[in-house]
Amino acid sequence: xxxxxQNPRYLITVTGKKLTVTCSQNMNHEYMSWYxxxxxxxxxxxxxxxxxxxxxxxxxxxxxxxxxxxKRNFPLxxxxxxxxxxxxxxxxxxxGQGAYEQYFGPGTRLTVT
Amino acid sequence: GENVEQHPSTLSVQExxxxxxKCTYSDSASxxxxxxxxxxxKRPQLIIDIRSNVGEKKDQRIAVTLNxxxxxFSLHITETQPEDSAVYFCAASRWDSNYQLIWGAGTxxxxxx
Numbered sequence: 001x002x003x004x005x006q007n008p009r010y011l012i013t014v015t016g017k018k019l020t021v022t023c024s025q026n027m028n029h030e031y032m033s034w035y036x037x038x039x040x041x042x043x044x045x046x047x048x049x050x051x052x053x054x055x056x057x058x059x060x061x062x063x064x065x066x067x068x069x070x071k072r073n074f075p076l077x078x079x080x081x082x083x084x085x086x087x088x089x090x091x092x093x094x095x096g097q098g099a100y101e102q103y104f105g106p107g108t109r110l111t112v113t
Numbered sequence: 114g115e116n117v118e119q120h121p122s123t124l125s126v127q128e129x130x131x132x133x134x135k136c137t138y139s140d141s142a143s144x145x146x147x148x149x150x151x152x153x154x155k156r157p158q159l160i161i162d163i164r165s166n167v168g169e170k171k172d173q174r175i176a177v178t179l180n181x182x183x184x185x186f187s188l189h190i191t192e193t194q195p196e197d198s199a200v201y202f203c204a205a206s207r208w209d210s211n212y213q214l215i216w217g218a219g220t221x222x223x224x225x226x
Contacts, residue, residue, distance in 0.1 A: 040122070042202060042218040043157070058213070090156060098206030098214055099145035099164070104156035 002027045006091050006105035013081055014113055021076045021108050023091030029103070031094045032074040033058065034066065036087040037107075043090070048097065049074055081112040115140040117205050119217030127225050132193055134220045136203035137185040143205040146186045147214070148177060151200045160201075161188070164208070190222075198224045 004025045013019055025032065033048035035058075045058030049068040063085055065077040074093075078085060091105040116139040126132045136146075144165035149157040163170045163177045163186065170177050174193075179186040186205075190197055203217040 040218060042119075043216045045213065048213075098212040099208050101147070101159045101162075102149075102157075102214070104158070106156055 002103070004091055004093050004103050004105040006089075006108050008108060009106060010109045012111045012113065015082055016080050019078050019081060019110075021078075021089060021091075021110070023074045023076065023105055024072050025074075025091075025093040025103070026072065027093060027103065028071065029093035029095055030071070031097050031100070032068065033092050033102075034064070034074070034076045035090045035092065036060065036085075037090060038087050046076070046089075050097070078110075081110075083112050086110060086112050115143060115205060115213075115215040117203060117215050117217045119203050119220055121220060122218065123221045123223070125223040125225060126193055128193055128195065130193055132188075132190045132197070132222055134188045134201055134203070134222070135185055136187070136205070136217050137183075138205040138215075139184070140205070140207070141181075141184060142207050143215075144208045145206045146177065146179060147204050147206075148188050149202045149204070151202065151219075153199070157202060193222075193224050195224050195226065198222060 007022045030051045034046040035043045044060045047066040049055045089108045092102040094100040094102045119136045147162035150160045151157040174191045176189040200219045204214045206214045
């Protein structure tokens with residue numbers, strides 16, 4: 001089954017404790033991205049990757065890191081999480097960036113206390 | 114850069130009536146306009162999209178219209194049903210493969226029984 005998976009689905013952590021949210025897709029998509037979703041603000045792109053070892057900042061990259069060492073995986077790293085990073089996070093993949101269907105993962109609900 | 118405004122933020126309609134959600138964009142070079150539906154607790158999923166070489170596209174009860182002159186596009190849902198209750202997001206992009214999708218803030222559609 002074609003899908004995008006994320007782990008964990010729910011995470012409660014404390015300020016400053018490094019965490020990683022994993023994202024994996026099995027559709028051989030070149031393009032992957034991370035979004036955060038906050039009430040009233042819609043979907044805001046954090047980082048995206050056009051292919052292996054190619055990543056770039058989205059609209060709200062501060063406080064986040066990513067890596068793309070394999071085509072199927074695109075982890076999101078929060079080195080020192082802060083309460084303003086409490087949000088719902090979605091990973092997405094597609095065959096290209098702008099004009100292609102984005103396939104979203106199930107989401108990760110992160111709470112930073 | 115591109116900016117997408119979406120209205121209304123909340124829309125409540127009687128079951129069986131029609132619903133219309135409108136988005137305006139700022140970049141006249143934008144030529145790809147998708148709509149995503151996000152049911153409560155689930156991931157966004159593409160429901161319909163339109164490219165600038167057509168003015169309207171239909172898929173059963175859903176249609177999207179595009180007015181390039183006025184730089185706005187709209188989602189029309191006819192004969193609304195309870196399962197249409199969701200948050201709907203519009204987005205805009207350029208067909209050139211490296212351009213980002215720019216998202217609207219979302220519309221919460223409530224179908225009243």
